[in-house]
Amino acid sequence: MKRLNFDVDVIDCEGGEGVDLDILRQKLEADQAHVVKAVCVVHNETSTGVTSDIGEVRQVLGIDLLLPTRHHQIVTYQSIEASKHAKSTRGYFDWGEYIKCYKSGSYWPYTPSVQLLYGLRASLDLILKVEGLENVIARHSRLAEATRQAVIAWGLTVCAKEPKWHSTVVTGVVVPPWLNSNDVIKVAWKKYNLSLGIGLGKVAGKVFRIGHLGYVDELQLLGALAGVELALTDVGYPVTLGSGVAAAQAILSRQTPSIASRL
Template identity: 40%
Template structure:
């Protein structure tokens, strides 16, 4: 098929050419005296993305799923009680992991498409008078449904309950894209993956631990070896890793962090918000709805779009891929066939995102969904033009 594939799943995301070039490098000795010149600045600059001065960052050759296990196994003990909320596929999987690791999981069922009510968090923690709950597990951005939770409000709820539980956050599809402030929001463990906002291939799990979480590690009794951050603490202090690192990905991460910090994190957040709003304007112009029902919780990294009754979203994806070389995200689990997803995160601008909107619209028309041709891109482009930064006169 001529032309490149247009990748608009919510991860992996498109890798910038400069990042690809940075990874195309010869291997080096990761025990050499110069290797710390790569590792130490990476760990310091990650703190600027997690927005922390007090926390400590870690990089492991793994994925966001491993990040879930790292957060749990390094701070808790078998049988500890944790509080979680099931409102999408990824919150469901984190709960499943916690159960399989032997933790006592208390969780609330929330309809998919809704988010977490901070008042409910406060209520549940106040009811735990004996402080049996040792950690609260929150997916910041539920990638399956396009719902973003208010972490600042959840932190206030934990504080209002006077509860000492650790605050864990899955930031895989939010960190480096959505506003994230680890210190300001009192997050104890935040985890991310390389394949989304960091604009890299999958293969790195990046985490940040608060001082409170690092203290909890001292009494945690979960078995751990490869995922034990104690080994990283010992090796990282000298700029090394406890085992063979993913060297090519570290080169790529160096360039990706340079791009993010050069743009400025506030500008990164604003760009994602603006591009996402254009996508939502397109969905509205099509006469369709988002899976997320609360406009205050709309995700700025992914939109899950509900197809009309009688249609299968998988058909839209089929036509998009085979006819237009466009990859859209699938509906997962309970949402299979009911939604398709447009990922709008990472290395993109108005014109790149326009290809996803146009392609999705053509695919919907191909399967018979009654949308007005050209309506989506007209709505999105009008919004983007109206909100574009003014340019200085030519010359």
Template identity: 35%
Template sequence: MNAKPRGRQFFNNPGPTNIPDRVLRAMDRPVIDFMSDEFVAIQHACHAGVKRVLKTDQTLYFYNSSGHGAWEAALANLFSAGDKVLIVETGYFSQSWEEMAVNLGIIVETFAADWRKGADITRLAERIAADKAHEIKAVLTVHNETATGMVLPVAEIRRALDQARHPALLLSDTISSLGSIDYRMDAWGVDVTVGGSQKGLMLPTGMALTGVSNKALDTARKNKAPRHYWNWELMNGRAPQKFMGTAPVHMFFGLQESLKMLEEEGLDGVFQRHTRLAEATRAAVRQWGSDGKGPQLYCQATDRLSNSVTAVVMPEGTSSDPLRKVAIDRYNLSLGGGLGPLMGKVFRIGHMGDLNEPMLLGCLATTELAMKTAGVPFVKGGVDAAIESLAG
């Protein structure tokens, strides 16, 4: 039996992400009464801090759940069986949200898109404008598609709705972009934003959130579909907590600290750091595949490349599974795998959250080592290309 690799694990999955020591230490304390004045103050500070990250003055709700729970909260509050929504295809996670909507009896129209090139916003605008009867109740989007490493221009979709004078709500999943990529809920006219704790917010998985506009709240009040745990009106009645059930006090302890870390660096600084690390990662991948035979960037839309995760296509005839196994078993590097139809075809490098240049260079160097060990063809010099990018 092979011994477990020594040393710290380099964790470059695109979620969950590294949890900073400061956050772990903040959570390492006794429980307190979640109805106490002390905890209510912490919770209110967290609400205010997350709203600053979302760049919103709208209402914010938290849940004990993964991001999927926040998906369902949005659907359950806003739509009844038979309502129609339009989902912009981005990859595995847009498909998953679509599947959830269908299971809730919602009629889903998918605006199809090439996963490597992204949705054509001009054609999407034409589809929205063609809905003269306003059958479409909402447009659902994934701001940053974790499976493909692509960002969707949400603001352009709001512009299309406004130009068509279409009353549909705009929903946006920001689970893998919140706290990593600039996101402007109010300026972009987003009615419901879905977020999770385990990525840019640098927390364990288990707490999700939704930012909700007044327009969406009004829609929810009129919606007669049954719901309980996710019910925003019931949560409003649970003041001062606005929380269903027992609040996860330790998650809020951690969130308070992670928000301090984000604001000490400054959001602009956070986004610039993510941009630097993403560009270095892409420089490495481009070098690995510079002969046309090695790994390639999955996303081919250069203006939509994600700054929180990079998806890498394996060379023809090779699988990402043996590469990832060598990386984790022999070298203690955790890389993300392909999801859905991309299983075995891509691997993913997460570069979001608590990450700096030495950590990224360690990941890229070990990825080269794992590729060499696993027999994956690539052009040497990816780390040098990343260094040049970072030093420029």
């Protein structure tokens, strides 16, 4: 936003913490002149594995329009009505044109990217028909919990400081001060063909990240955790081989359901 020359008031949070709702509320209540026009929040901070509660943020804001990313939006009827009277110049993306086509039984007023739509359909089939949306969400949750239990078994700590901030897609792992997390990442990649995420910004060299999102299953995660244990051993961290894997297995054996298509 600063690069776009907006006047930005940044609320810094400590690494491992989510959005401070009290500070956000105080700043908005103090803005009696309504100078604040937008609030930008990182929902899932992948550099630390921290997720903020967007539902609570919404309650503080009382918002009409949510722009999660460049490719999807959530709006209210009030914001749609407001767009009808907007005077800003619009080209390809005009809500009015899209809504008009939708009401007539179509979706796009212009030629869309057909190949991307075919890819989207294939992905949605995997999510909705093959595995099921609720099962996808549950899988991410149990893989995340299994990863966190592995981290605890290694004697390390999760970057997210409280359970309410735990991400279900990536876990940040804090290493002791005498160890550079980049060394763990290098060994994992060069020796065991395992790709781990680096620490960014203030946690560079202090954190490595384990991803458990997308099409990742239980056995893939266990293999990755075993690779992390090997890398930790190689860089001199005193870890008992198999300890994290066993802790993760204990979670997965209890929570993993049978595959529906094979019952």
